[in-house]
Amino acid sequence: MAHKKHKKQTHLGANNGPAGAKAPSANSISRSPKSMVLRIGAGEVGPSVSQLVKDVRAMMEPDTASRLKERKANRLRDYLTMAGPLGVSHLMLFSRSDSGNTNMRLAITPRGPTLHFQVEKYSLCKDVRNALKHPKGGGKEYLNPPLLVMNNFTSPADSESPNKIPKHLESLTTTVFQSLFPPISPQNTPLPSIRRVMLLNRELQDDGSYILNLRHYAITTKATGLSRPLRRLNAAEKLLNSQKKKGKKGGLPNLGKLEDIADYMVGGADGSGYMTDATSGSEADTDAEVEVVETRTKKILSKRQKDREDGKSKGSGPGVEKRAVKLVELGPRMRLRMTKVEEGVCTGKIMWHEYIHKTKEEVKAMDKAWEKKRQEKEGRKRVQKENVEKKRQAKGLGAKDAEGDDEMDVDEWDSEVLKVMGNGVERGDGG
Numbered sequence: 001m002a003h004k005k006h007k008k009q010t011h012l013g014a015n016n017g018p019a020g021a022k023a024p025s026a027n028s029i030s031r032s033p034k035s036m037v038l039r040i041g042a043g044e045v046g047p048s049v050s051q052l053v054k055d056v057r058a059m060m061e062p063d064t065a066s067r068l069k070e071r072k073a074n075r076l077r078d079y080l081t082m083a084g085p086l087g088v089s090h091l092m093l094f095s096r097s098d099s100g101n102t103n104m105r106l107a108i109t110p111r112g113p114t115l116h117f118q119v120e121k122y123s124l125c126k127d128v129r130n131a132l133k134h135p136k137g138g139g140k141e142y143l144n145p146p147l148l149v150m151n152n153f154t155s156p157a158d159s160e161s162p163n164k165i166p167k168h169l170e171s172l173t174t175t176v177f178q179s180l181f182p183p184i185s186p187q188n189t190p191l192p193s194i195r196r197v198m199l200l201n202r203e204l205q206d207d208g209s210y211i212l213n214l215r216h217y218a219i220t221t222k223a224t225g226l227s228r229p230l231r232r233l234n235a236a237e238k239l240l241n242s243q244k245k246k247g248k249k250g251g252l253p254n255l256g257k258l259e260d261i262a263d264y265m266v267g268g269a270d271g272s273g274y275m276t277d278a279t280s281g282s283e284a285d286t287d288a289e290v291e292v293v294e295t296r297t298k299k300i301l302s303k304r305q306k307d308r309e310d311g312k313s314k315g316s317g318p319g320v321e322k323r324a325v326k327l328v329e330l331g332p333r334m335r336l337r338m339t340k341v342e343e344g345v346c347t348g349k350i351m352w353h354e355y356i357h358k359t360k361e362e363v364k365a366m367d368k369a370w371e372k373k374r375q376e377k378e379g380r381k382r383v384q385k386e387n388v389e390k391k392r393q394a395k396g397l398g399a400k401d402a403e404g405d406d407e408m409d410v411d412e413w414d415s416e417v418l419k420v421m422g423n424g425v426e427r428g429d430g431g
Contacts, residue, residue, distance in 0.1 A: 032182050033089040035064045038079060040095040042070040048124070049102055053094050055125045055332040059198065059216050060092075060180075061142040080345060083109045090180060091345070094119075104336065105346060106176060112344040113351065115176060117212075117336040128331030136218045136328040145181045146196035146216070150174065153202050164208045169341055169352050173210075195219055197327065209354060210338035217327040224289055224322045288325050 037057045039045050045053075057066045065088075079091065093105040102122070107114040129135040153174045155164055177200060184194075199215040340353040349370050350356075358366065 032063055033179055034087050035060050035090040035092060035180065036068060036079065036083070036088050037064060037092045038068070038094070039070050040076065040093050041072070042074075043072055045094065045096045045102075049094055049096060051124050051126075052102075052119075052122055052332060056092065056094075058125070058142065059146070059330075059332065061145075063145060063182075076346060080109060093346075104334075107345045108176060108179070109345060112342070112348055113172065113176070114342050114344065114346050114348070115173060115338060116340045116342070117338050119334055120211075120337050121333075121335040123331060123333040125331035128329050128333065132329065134328070136220070136330060141195040141218050141330075144193045144195060146198045147184065147194050147219075148178065148181055149197055149199050150177065151199070151201045152204055153200075155204065165210055165352065172341070173338070196330070212334075212336040212338070214332075214334040214336065216330045216332065218330050220326045220328055221323040222326065224324050289322050 037053055037060060039050060039053050042050075057064055057068075076093070082088075083091070089109060091105070091107045091109060093107070095103050095105075097103060102119040104117045104119055105114055106117070154170055155167075195218065197217050197219055199213075199217065201213045201215075203211040203213065205211060338354065341351045342348045343351060349366070
């Protein structure tokens with residue numbers, strides 16, 4: 001007899017979390033920033049930049065289009081058209097110039113601004129893992145956005161560089177990077193959800209250049225307060241349990257060459273035992289220690305039991321344990337040099353340029369030219385709108401469209417854009 005098919009797919013607003021948990025509201029989802037990391041000229045950037053794009057997408061998880069596929073036919077206009085319906089707030093565009101330089105543009109949709117960077121140096125995630133002795137594997141770290149830490153984003157007040165970046169542009173750059181991830185509330189954000197950190201360090205240069213170093217780390221913690229023999233025994237027990245789960249035999253350390261268990265637990269007098277710092281792999285003595293409130297479930301106790309527990313916990317904070325914090329690099333690494341800042345999304349007035357500096361008179365002339373272009377653009381839009389209205393009125397009276405008119409109707413333009421995006425872009429589950 002055939003079994004009845006059960007529906008396993010979830011629906012919008014369904015409660016997929018633990019019992020009693022509420023589904024996220026639409027307002028909380030819309031406030032969370034989303035990003036798209038793209039290759040402009042997908043077949044021209046090369047395999048190294050393509051892998052760098054994949055690594056950056058993993059770093060921007062979970063609010064990013066991790067499985068988005070670009071095509072050569074797609075243009076920036078296509079992605080901007082779909083950014084609004086998909087709720088995408090940031091675009092990170094990687095490209096390669098004719099001279100071989102790798103560039104990155106960070107834009108806020110739909111009105112900008114756009115920060116232009118030259119990627120002077122970069123290292124992929126696989127290169128970082130190969131350089132580490134104990135690399136960190138991918139796991140639950142990517143279920144939550146990383147913690148953003150920025151350093152030296154404001155120039156000192158006593159800086160006398162003639163080409164230094166203006167203060168308002170420094171604050172603008174800080175705001176753009178801060179808006180990449182959702183804000184963290186110390187009162188509401190659970191501490192176990194912070195598993196990664198993205199570090200941005202600005203190198204202060206005398207020539208006024210704006211250089212950022214980007215690093216990506218995983219945050220690991222280890223309980224302290226255990227003696228070395230207990231720490232060693234705890235590690236052996238974890239290794240044995242992991243081997244049992246995988247269905248493998250063994251997992252215990254080789255004790256055939258030892259005469260006593262103390263040689264394994266404590267180590268020999270000559271320093272060649274198994275519990276020396278060189279072989280134990282423990283760095284708890286040198287790591288920073290912090291006090292963390294334990295998240296264990298509290299039992300309802302009577303008054304007598306509470307008094308008994310309070311007497312035991314005198315002298316040490318109740319429910320507080322010490323843990324050592326350690327950072328393990330995940331990658332990628334990037335050294336970014338900002339070249340210019342412009343209004344709009346890759347098309348607008350230049351607000352700052354590293355190599356080109358204008359006087360006040362030249363800036364005023366440029367503003368007049370931009371205002372003239374804006375008025376001409378508004379005029380073309382107005383004329384086009386009038387032509388579309390005339391066509392619609394003609395269709396309503398039963399007359400045929402005028403022949404030889406090269407302008408495209410608004411409905412035809414929408415259908416063409418959706419057709420291009422449907423054939424060229426496949427949306428990932430994170431986008």
